[in-house]
Amino acid sequence: MRRFQPKWFDEFKWLEYSMHTGAPYCFVCYLFKDSSKYPGGDAFVNEGFRNWNMKCRIRRHVGAINSAHNEDEEKYNLFMKPRTSIRESIGSNSADFKAKYLARLTWSLKCVRYLLRQGLAFRGHNEGKDSNNQGNFRELLAWLARNFEEVNMVVLENAPHNCQMIDHKIQKQLIATYAHETTKFIIEELGDE
Template identity: 35%
Template sequence: MGEIQRSHHKAEEKCHLLLRKNQSIGEVLHKQTELEQSNYEIRLRATIRSCRFLLKNALPFRGHDETEKSNNKGLFIEILSLIREDNEKIFNVTLENAPKNEKLTSPTIQKDIVNCFSKEIIKSICDEIGKDVSGILVDESSDVSKKEQMTIVLRYVNRLGIVKERFIGVVHVLDTSSLTLKAAIDTVFSNNLTIDQVRNHKIFIPLI
């Protein structure tokens, strides 16, 4: 093989290293992928916990200044910072320690998580109603930007005989005609309920 520094000797050494399972390229890449996946799950759980707290207490997410030098970055970032304060695992993979394209703090990510919560809540309400009937209350109003929006509330009696009213959501509509409102209601009901289960529904439309 010649001297240690000769190319043949180096090639043989690399071959021996490659044949060792713990030092093979595939094994190293597999371990790296597992670590990245584990870090991503820790980061995602922390983000979901922050969103859940804000939703439960009906608090705003965003702040006016979310830069690193800001003293108040908004409730979402501040709560996430609080969660990781005494947890080294979360601290090491979130905010400034997370990959730049995988921080999970963007408004889009927050909205996706909120939508997931919304779907799960509506699903639990529909499971509680089951095959029974329910009433629907619909109210329409315009917001400060003059956009028409419709609120939907379900009223039903649960298995214990208790009357409940559950807020389903706010839907933006182009106008307040009956066809437009019905189409919006059908869209909301498309995944979990059917309009056939609705009894004695009322639609309140303000005159002003």
């Protein structure tokens, strides 16, 4: 009598056998099936596989690297990975991230302070990557990065793209911070006078 062979479990780790229906199913496709990818239904998902004499159809179910089964298996593997909470994930990276962020902020503030003391404009006409002169702020930061390895490690290309601290809005915020601190210092120095 032709029937399901238990040794198939060794070859096809994703197989699950139902004693109720007497047929094997694809466990990962059952859990993560996308109905649009199984247009007419799939024996390994809906009814169970019953063509015992055609083991090649089990391999055909797996299909190519971009098949629905392989996508579902990838989703299953990602689901089963031991995960840490968001807080733990952020916490493990936060010390290094904070140190780099602080260094990036420090160098940006040093550039701002230099330009403010010299009374120079911050931005240029064309700040694109292909521009010969990207403005005093970016040029000064790029000069520091080219000449000092400690600066180069945390700014421009070596900074996260969403935290480079070179955008004109960031420049305005840094200038406003300097203005606020300067005004605060003057008021404190004057006291009650």
